[in-house]
Every structure is written in structure tokens, then in C-alpha cells.
Amino acid sequence: MSDMYLDWASDLVIDSTGDISVAVGTIEIQQRVVRRFLTNSAQTDTYSGAPLPPDYLFDGSYGGNARRYVDSLVNEETAGSIQYNLLNQIAQEAEVARTPSPVVTVTQLDNGFAVQATVAQQDGTVVLLPQIEITN
Numbered sequence: 691m692s693d694m695y696l697d698w699a700s701d702l703v704i705d706s707t708g709d710i711s712v713a714v715g716t717i718e719i720q721q722r723v724v725r726r727f728l729t730n731s732a733q734t735d736t737y738s739g740a741p742l743p744p745d746y747l748f749d750g751s752y753g754g755n756a757r758r759y760v761d762s763l764v765n766e767e768t769a770g771s772i773q774y775n776l777l778n779q780i781a782q783e784a785e786v787a788r789t790p791s792p793v794v795t796v797t798q799l800d801n802g803f804a805v806q807a808t809v810a811q812q813d814g815t816v817v818l819l820p821q822i823e824i825t826n
Contacts, residue, residue: 729753
């Protein structure tokens with residue numbers, strides 16, 4: 691089954707025949723990984739102990755929780771946590787090759803973090819993901 695072409699910050703794309711465009715190849719991998727990074731899974735609030743609901747109701751464990759790092763303390767420990775979580779999420783995408791290993795770089799900004807990632811498709815094509823900024 692193909693994914694709809696739906697950029698995270700955009701809307702559905704209509705093809706030349708008037709149908710909804712589908713994402714294939716590198717675009718599909720980019721969309722899947724970015725969606726996984728930015729989707730919040732079910733968690734417990736570390737301060738109040740209250741449950742935080744998942745964004746994807748059909749699978750509460752799906753998601754890398756990048757958006758939950760907004761307003762986090764900007765330090766190496768938080769950057770390492772983001773990197774660890776996102777690498778684990780990439781490993782769950784079947785179309786991402788294990789060799790070469792995916793690379794996630796988390797850079798500290800004055801008001802948050804910048805995430806840059808590179809993965810390879812099963813056919814060996816290297817895919818650079820769009821930079822994601824997690825800022826306050």
C-alpha cells in the first residue's frame with residue numbers, strides 16, 4: 691500500500707489527473723520517518739505523573755516524541771536522549787536499511803535543538819531527511 695503524498699507542514703498534493711498524489715521512494719521514506727519523529731506516543735508526565743495521550747490513537751507506542759522536547763532544558767543530556775529516541779524509531783521502519791547505519795545528529799541551539807538525520811533505503815539509496823527544529 692502506498693502512502694499519500696503529505697508533507698508535514700503542507701496539505702495533500704493533487705496529481706495531474708486530479709487524484710491524490712502518492713509518495714514513493716525517497717519521499718515516502720522521508721515522510722514516514724519525519725511523521726514518526728514528530729508523533730507523540732503515550733507517556734506519563736515526569737512532573738505531575740499524569741498520563742499524556744498518544745497522537746496516534748490506534749497504536750499508543752508509535753512515535754519518537756520529538757515535539758515533547760519543546761521547552762526542555764537545552765543540554766547534552768537532553769540532546770543525547772533525543773538522539774537515542776529517534777534512532778530507536780528509525781529502526782522500526784521496515785524500508786530503512788540497517789547498513790549503513792542511520793545517522794541522527796542533534797545540535798543545541800540557543801532556544802532548543804536542531805535534528806538532522808540520514809538513512810538508507812533497502813536498495814542503498816541514501817536519504818537526507820529535512821532538518822527538524824525543536825525550539826521553545
